[in-house]
Amino acid sequence: MEILISLIGGLGLFLYGMTLMGNGLQKAAGEKLKKIVELLTSNVLLGVLVGAGVTAIIQSSSATTVMVVGFVNAGIMTLSQAIGVIMGANIGTTITAQLVSFNLEGLAPITLGIGIALYLFSSKSKTKNIAEILLGFGILFTGMEFMKDAVSPLAEYKGFTDALVNFGHRPLLGVLLGLIITGVVQSSSASMGMLIALASQGIIPLQSALPILYGDNIGTCVTSLLSSIGANKNAKRAAIMHLLFNILGTLMFLLILNKPIVAVVTRINPTDVARQIANAHTLFNIVTVIILLPFSKYIVKLAMKIVPQTEEEKEVKTYLDERMLETPSIAFANTLKETNKMAKVTNICLNSSMSAFLNKSKKDVEETFKIEKDINDYQRNILNYLLKLSKTSLTGNSVEEVDNLFNTINDLERIGDHSENIAELAEIAIDKDVSISNDGQKEIEEMFEKVKKNYEDALILINKKDKKIAERIIKTEEEVDNIEKSIRANHIYRLNNNTCEIDSGILYLDLVSNLERISDHCSNIAIRVLNY
Template identity: 75%
Template structure:
């Protein structure tokens, strides 16, 4: 019982340390990580490098493949790109195993001490991120030592050691054990840590450990398979590709490469079984990628055969996928993309509402109402997603960006509200057959063109944070305010001279008020960029 408790405690520290180190690395990488993922093209080799780099940063191949499933589900990534990233993720995950296989007992307390001092006394966000990396590193190795100490008494239980040794003669059982352990702990790095702890104490020989190691590579696919439940067909195929890659690699190694790999790692490090295991893990994934990379298209086709085309419920494409929250900087980038959809809808909503008013068209009024409903739904989904994102491990800079986007989304929603008001004015104009004077129509067009330009410009401001365009919006907003004041004066003059009817005049004033407020909300978005 004591062995189990100590092993679970060590495993908990290991997982927490890995998570903390990954969070610190993510925060330090920030936008760089986002740019790395944006490098993705149809070039599969670039995808392999990206997958390896991202996994090395976030310290989890499962998290990377879950993120890939999210990208495919959102339509951001094609299957031909996903297969490269999945292959690379398997290489990136070997970093943790390599780290823990070294005997760094004396280094863990030092990194913990330095990390704690930096975290407590540093005010700079970047230094705090480095502190998190050091703390995670120290806790990771402390957990590893706990696991080594926990399993040490098992060496005295002959039945246990004989059972482990038997896996060398019964590789299928070892394979199933590896799959089971990894599926339970949801981390191939953690299950690899347990295996290395057993090897470091001399409890399990290399020949018996290898089938378990191969099984761990298959077991790590469980996370991505679970994450694909409820996703579209392509996302399911991405998860299946991950499983296929690891199964095919395992079959190749078990049948053809097991003896050669034992010979190679034993020659590299004859006496240290922990190092032999870590090197096997690395070689397994690198060699599997080299062998299977030329057949990537066939793996994609095979996944499409397993998940064939068929009737499926049409889902509205969205960039908001909770799987991508594993990497906050990328999740935020996708939120901006979804916000751009909202900004484009707001512009479309303005044009439809004005066409409804100026042309007295019920068709455009109905379109405006549809636009406004879509804008409202986007606002609800975006704010909910941003709330979840704000609860993840995000940098101080990203906190500010998230706050700004919250306000921008609300401004876009208010633009939709004012467009709905204009459509209601259009309906009243149709019911009362209200006619606006020719001069009044010209003034409306002049103001509308300025407001429409601002609605178009905020799209680029949201996308690129372009300060030049932001300043242009502020300038245009000042012009809109002047035009509004001029229109009001001219309208009063026309009313006094009976050139405009009272009913039409009220609608006219309400219209220019809504247009001016739309321009105000555009200016709010621009000011956030300038500030």
């Protein structure tokens, strides 16, 4: 019981240290991670490199594959892209095993001391990120030392050591054990850590460790399979591809490549079993990727057969996936994509409302009302997601970016409201057969062109913080204000000269007021960029 308690305590420290180090690395590389979606092209080899790089940063292949499932579920990534990233994630996860296979426990107190000092006495976010990395590193190796000390008495239990040796003769049992352990702790790195701890104490030989190692790789698929529950069919296929890849790799090594890998790793480190296991883990994943990469399209096809395509399958409607909240920088990038969708829909709503008024189109009135409801749904969903995102570990600038996006979403929703107001004015004009004078029509069209240009510039600012465009919006907004004043003066003149009806005049002024308010909301977006 004492051994088990110590082992669990060490495992807990190991997992916490790995998470803390991963979070620190992720925050430090946050801006680079934001661009990952743009890097994911149809090039499978690039996907492998990206998958390996991201996993090396966030220290978890499970997190990367869950992220991939989320991308596929959101329609950001195709299955052909996903397979490359999944393969790369398996390579990236070997870094942790390589680290813990070295005797670096002596560095743990030093990194902990430096990390604590930096965290306590520095107010800079970048320094705190470095502190988290150092603290995570120190805690990880402290946990590793705990696990080694915990299992060392097991070397004296012949029954236990004989059972472990038996896995070398019955590899399927070893694979099953590795699968179960990783499935339970939800981390192949943690199960590899335990395996290396046993090896470092001379308790388990390489031949017995390899089947467990192969099982670890299959067990890591449990997380992505669980994350695909409730997702669309494409996301389920991505999780299945991960499972297929690791099963195929395990079969290749069990049946064909086991002896060659033993020969290679023992030649590199003849006496150090811990290093042999870490190298075997790295070689297993690299060789599996090299062999299976040319057949990636067939893995995709097999996944498609396991989860067949149906007519009911619908295109994904949102980029907002809670799986992405584990990686805040990417979650924010996805939120921007969803905001762009909302902004484009709002643009359609604005144009539809003006078409309804200028062309007296009942169809455009109804279309505007329908689109405005969609805009409200976008606002509600994005704001709820942003609220959850704001509670995650955001870096300094990201906090302000999230706050700004909150306000931008509300500005877009208010533009939708004003567009709805314009559609209501159009409906009244149609029902009462109210007409606007030719001069009034020209003035409205001139003002709308300015407002429309302002809105299109505001759309650019959602993604690109261009201060020149922001300044142009402010300038155009001043022009819109002047046009509004001129329109009101001209309207009074037409009323006094009986060239304009009172009923049409009321609608006319309400329309002008709504257009001016739309331009104000564009200006709000610009002001936030100038103050950023």
